[in-house]
Amino acid sequence: MADTRTITVEINTKEIIKPSSPTPPHLRVLTLSYFDQFAPDLYLSLVLFYTKIRDTRETSQRLKSSLSQVLTDFYPFSGGKQREHLC
Template structure:
């Protein structure tokens, strides 16, 4: 399976960060949490709609549009989430018939096990366009910012 990047952008919240909030403070349990992300892959719609929807959602979920500071206790807000668009030279049905972990991980915007990639980034999303016309979306959100309920609510939005 060959995957190539078509575009990569930073999407900022459409409504901005509420004033005077410019940083988000982690709870003690979030500060102690290991730096891992929860990868999610699902099928949805088109790139422009995703871009617009993401910008609108980041206005409500503004900590997801930030960067984790070096102290790992706060998040700088409003810097945006990374959105990557990739072309996948493969058939979605073949991938789903035999979902090998190393192939599925290529559909994510970052390696979920690479701590260096995760240091500052809170949210990254990758739109995967398959040769067959199928679409897959890989979502990468820091577990320090979003638990399962928050992730589910964000994806539903």
């Protein structure tokens, strides 16, 4: 029997979140394993679900700020160019 449940998603806004500061020099070289170098590119859509909150504007701003700070250390996820090195 097929599952007929559906979820309706409403997109309110789309934004590009940039890193809060430049990536430190010691994190600029990304060392990839052999597996990572030869694995096919994989792109995933991501949908996050949160419980209903009263102050959506403040919560949204906090999420954007925290993501911006994290992208400084994990620059490949921010869409930055990466240099590949063999392990």
